[in-house]
Amino acid sequence: MTLNDFILRLATAFLIGFLVGLERQLAHKSAGLRTNLLVAVGSAIFVLLSLEMTAGGNGDATRIVGQVATGVGFLGAGVILHRVFSVHGLTTAATIWCSSALGCMAAAGYLTEALIAALVVLLINVGLKPVDAFFERRERGKKDASSK
Numbered sequence: 001m002t003l004n005d006f007i008l009r010l011a012t013a014f015l016i017g018f019l020v021g022l023e024r025q026l027a028h029k030s031a032g033l034r035t036n037l038l039v040a041v042g043s044a045i046f047v048l049l050s051l052e053m054t055a056g057g058n059g060d061a062t063r064i065v066g067q068v069a070t071g072v073g074f075l076g077a078g079v080i081l082h083r084v085f086s087v088h089g090l091t092t093a094a095t096i097w098c099s100s101a102l103g104c105m106a107a108a109g110y111l112t113e114a115l116i117a118a119l120v121v122l123l124i125n126v127g128l129k130p131v132d133a134f135f136e137r138r139e140r141g142k143k144d145a146s147s148k
Helices: 003-026 033-053 063-077 090-107 111-127 129-146
Strands: none
Touching: 003 033, 003 090, 003 111, 033 063, 033 090, 063 090, 090 111, 111 129
């Protein structure tokens, strides 16, 4: 892989992590800009390292992606909070997981696909908030009606 290719892939992972992280930061979530940026870039670094190390045909470059997914799963578990009757942080944990996947895609050279997937993640986190709020209001209304 050329140095320019390396820089382009890493820069794409950076851009994607920045966009997803910015949305999380603006939404005042616990894992915001820097966290999502580091997850996307860190995942990309692992994949880029794996690609370089296996470039001569020695080893399987895809094995590192599975290890990255597992490691990021543990990171995501750290942001999930259990309260008495509720769980908080699942969307933030899932977003961290997606940031990692996006970084892996960019590092693997799927630049356009990674940008499209990032837009889908942003659409889910931003565009579906009103739908989520509707269902939360509906559930609260059912609980209030049953407690009377």
